[in-house]
Amino acid sequence: MSKLDLTRRGVIKSGAVAGAGLALPTIFTASSAAAYVNEPTGSTVTLGFNVPQTGPYADEGADELRAYMLAVEHLNGEGDGGMLNTFSSKALKGNGILGKKVEYVTGDTQTKPDAARASARSMIEKDGAVMITGGSSSGVAVAVQALCQEAGIIFMAGLTHSNDTTGKDKKANGFRHFFNSYMSGAALAPILADRYGKDRKAYHLTADYNWGYTTEEAVRTSTEAMGWETVAAVKTPLAQTDFSSYVAPVLNSGADVLVLNHYGGNMVNSLTSAVQFGLRAAQANGKNFEIVVPLYSRLMAKGAGKNVAGIFGSTNWHWSLENVAGARYAGTNAFVKSFGEKYGFPPSQAAHTTYCQTLLYADACERAGTFNPCGVGQALEGFEFDGLGNGPTLYRAEDHQCFKDVLVVKGNENPTSDFDLLEIVDVTPAAAVTYDASIFGGELGSCNPGA
Amino acid sequence: MDQIILQILNGLDKGSAYALIALGLTLIFGTLGVVNFAHGALFMLGAFCAVTLNRILSLSHTVIDETKKDFLGNPLKVEVPYVQGWFGESTGQAIIDWSVPLAILFTIPVMIAIGVIMERGLIKHFYKRPHADQILVTFGLAIVLQEIVKYYFGANQIPMNAPQAFFGSFDFGAMIGMEPGAIIYPYWRIIYFCFAAVLVGGVLAFLQFTTFGMVVRAGMADRETVGLLGINIDRRFTIMFGIAAAVAGLAGVMYTPINPPNYHMGMDFLVISFVVVVVGGMGSLPGAILAGLLLGILESFASMRQIIELLPGINQVVIYLAAIVILLTRPRGLMGRKGVMED
The missing domain is CATH 3.40.50.2300 (Response regulator)
Structure with missing residues (x-):
């Protein structure tokens, strides 16, 4: 009859080895299959463009959508490359994002927070969008940003001007390129x-x-x-x-x-x-x-x-900026040429900010080497860049707000066309519009990868 | 005192727009018994008749101006309207400049045709259906019409100017013996009010003093008896629908220099116009006019800074508060008749 020699030390050792052995596969599974929501597994990556396609801002939404489609073309190596040629970061190679071809789905915000959240949710859950961007209203931006934070998706805001978007309602997963009140x-x-x-x-x-x-x-x-x-x-x-x-x-x-x-x-x-x-x-x-x-x-x-x-x-930007204020605003003419030749008229500021946001997101993925929202967010925080038409710009880490020069414009007394209604009077340097990140309250919280 | 006169003027011109739309609504309800939720869309279609005529008059050929550049750096393509080539630059420009008043002539036949087609093609099938069905179908029609307009004209507002001669404002205060500059009022808003007064007077006179109007009034009072007399009252009511559509359309045409039109402008007026009709008394033409002006003036006074500071938010609810008070004290509205919508 054999003797079972049980000691306290032996039991603890055996338990630790057995526990580690059992836990090991689970750790691997967690890190490889569910690291973050909508991790792209095939040869494509899907972005969600959530813009007003109906309602009072439908024309602005249509211009945003044109810019998004142009950005996707340029990311995939089609067209003349637009601002990819002038962007200070050279991480993007025109082969999609991290080697995956960029595809997109669109949603209609109707400029209503509820509708915007519903369309964003649908793009995340049904279409597997790894990033949501767009909007022409601060109410919509704040609502969709909160949804993306909960869902573990990066939100790149479109046209939203309220201080609250990157103030009291800021979120770790949300980023704004547009200026504010x-x-x-x-x-x-x-x-x-x-x-x-x-x-x-x-x-x-x-x-x-x-x-x-x-x-x-x-x-x-x-x-x-x-x-x-x-x-x-x-x-x-x-x-x-x-x-x-x-x-x-x-x-x-x-x-x-x-x-x-x-x-x-x-x-x-x-x-x-x-x-x-x-x-x-x-x-x-x-x-x-x-x-x-x-x-x-x-x-x-x-x-x-x-x-x-x-x-x-x-x-925030005007299509004549580089011609009026000089090479500091490089990228403007490249974008206007790309957009103008494709669509027959110059882009609006809404189109410009959405195009920039798409490139900035893609660039951050490349630099981070992942689509994981936490990695992308880290790559965007404190990122300094140039060549996207606004001059040197900082994506401030504390509130995810871009700081760049602001244009003061005046209604043109003698416009030569419908696109010539505003003239640039002055450009205020970024330093003069920079403020303490704490003045508008709010907490970024921590990034949510969703899994 | 000047602020009070200013707000009364404001209320009158705002109220005249409400009254014109409510007049058309009441005509349709009074004759056909239909609650027409597409009436705001008719106001919007009228405004877009003015936009369309302006675009027709502005049809252009392209001339290359080598001295100027477009946004891509190419020689600028300048659009030169054909009318300037045909009639000379100044006359051609004057024709375009007067496109809003000219649109009155264009809009009348177009809106009568739209009204008749709407009534014959859709609404007549709902005469004997409950009011809820009528509301649903006409509301659906309004949405379809505004989406069609948005498809062709876009979602943004389209600037339309009053003729240069009526652009800007004048010193109304000095005209009535007050201190110069006390009451400055835009020319076009005064014209709008006068136009509305003439239009309302014309419609009421047409109903009061013509044989056609007499038959229509008789039909409104007792449709069956008029029919038994061998009069085709349906045909006359169809024409009245056309006239009501034209009234709404003309209100829309003349409104375009006040606020640049967009596809949604009809909906903006619809709810308030129904409140006007109910407050005035369902089916009562004078009631609609009276209520339109009254609620317009009330809304203007409630928008004064001093009133808002005293009662915050009153500017947003004053019309509905007034409607509640009037309907509590006079359930049939200001000039409502017994038996209308009481079954």
């Missing part, structure tokens, strides 16, 4: 003070939603710091179409500047009303009455027609 205020204020003087009284009409509030606050803070006084700030309903009852009292309010914190249809209608009511030609406090539109978009300017003439605003 704070930057608009900081860029505009010195130019306004220079052109209109420091003794001005401003009347704000503000769209009654998140973006309107942050824009009003940014412009007020910046202009008041320059010596302007804010006479009144009136919130206008987002659904308002006729602004006459809001505009009519402005002339007799003691103000000599009207700031329209409106975007899209609101901007077109309020500006049209202001011009109809003679504010452009009026005098107040012994000065010419002036109108300011903090955020300009060429597509919106087209809707307002000749009413934009002479009115100041800010913009």
Whole structure:
């Protein structure tokens, strides 16, 4: 009869060896098959372009989609390469991303947060999209960014201007190339003070939603710091179409500047009303009455027609930037040529930012050597680059916001075409629009790979 | 005082747009008994008649201007309208400049035709169906129409200008003996109000003083008896649908210089116009006009900074609050008749 020699030390040793043996395959499985959500396993990788294809911003969404398709062409080595030729990072080789051909699916945000989340979810769950990008509204961007954080997907924001996107609502998986309300205020204020003087009284009409509030606050803070006084700030309903009852009292309010914190249809209608009511030609406090539109978009300017003439605003990028301001903005002409030859007209700022975001994501994957959102996020954080049309740019690690020069523009008095409605007045250096990442609150949290 | 007069003026011109759309809605409801949710789309189609005429008048040939460059650095292609070639530059430009008033002539036959086709082709099949069915089918039609317009004209707003002679504003205050600059008001908004007054007066006079109008009024009061007298009341009601469509369309045409049109503009007016009809009293033409002006003025006053500071958010709900109060005190609306929509 054999003797079973059990000792305490022997049991612990045997248990540890057996436990490690059993656990080993599980660790391998976890790291290889479910490292992150929608890990591409074949020869292709799918990106999800979530843009407004219906609703009031459908034209802007269509321009974003054109830019995305152009970016995919260039990533796959087709076409003339566009800004791949001028981009300071040379990680992208025109052979897709990490050797995988880029494919894409599209969703329709309808400029509604619920619809945008539903379409993003569908692209993630059904189509296996490894990255979601797009949008023409801050409400949509914040909603989709939160979804992507939960799902473990990288979100590369499109046109979203509210401070909150990379402020109080920022997420580790979300990144924004577009500028924000704070930057608009900081860029505009010195130019306004220079052109209109420091003794001005401003009347704000503000769209009654998140973006309107942050824009009003940014412009007020910046202009008041320059010596302007804010006479009144009136919130206008987002659904308002006729602004006459809001505009009519402005002339007799003691103000000599009207700031329209409106975007899209609101901007077109309020500006049209202001011009109809003679504010452009009026005098107040012994000065010419002036109108300011903090955020300009060429597509919106087209809707307002000749009413934009002479009115100041800010913009993230303009197709004439390299010709007007020089080689610092290299990439602009390459992109305009690619886009213009393919589609027959110059790209909008919405198209530019979405094209850049696609290239920046692809480049980060190449540099990180993975599609894992945590690796991609790490590659984007603190990334300094150039050659994408805005001059030297930093993707700040603390809030995932890009910092670059901001354009101050003015409605063209004598446009030669529908694309020539805005002219660049000045370019404010990035240093002048940079702020402390903590001022808008919020926490990035930690990156979520989703698995 | 100047602020009060200013807001009354504002309310009148805003209310005149509500009244015009509500008038058409009431005509259709009063004659055919149909609750037409596509009426806002007719307003939008009228606006796009003006856009279409402007584009027709602006049809151009291309001239290469070697002295200027386009965005790609190629010689600039300049579009020169044919009308400038035919009538000379200044006359041609003046014709394009007056495209909105000219569109009135273009819009009347187009909108009457659209109204008649809509009524004969779709809506007549729903006369005996419940109001809920009528609302569903006309709302669906409105969505189809706006998507068609969006397909051809895009989602962005399209700038349309008043003729240069009526561009800008004038000193209304000085005209009525107030201090100069106290009330500055745009020319076109005054024109819009006057146009609405003429149009409303014309429709009411047509119904009141013509034989056709008399028959229609008789049909509105008692359709069966008029039919028993051997009068084809259906044909007259179809024509009234066409006229109501034309009224909505003309309201849309003249509205284009006030707000650049887009495919969604009809929906923006639809809900408020129904509130106007209900407040005015279902089926009452004078009620629709009165309620339109009244609610327009109320909305204007509620948008004043001093009022918003006192009652935040009042500008967004004032029309609906007024509707609740009026319907609680006068359940049939301001000038509603007994028996209408009470079965």
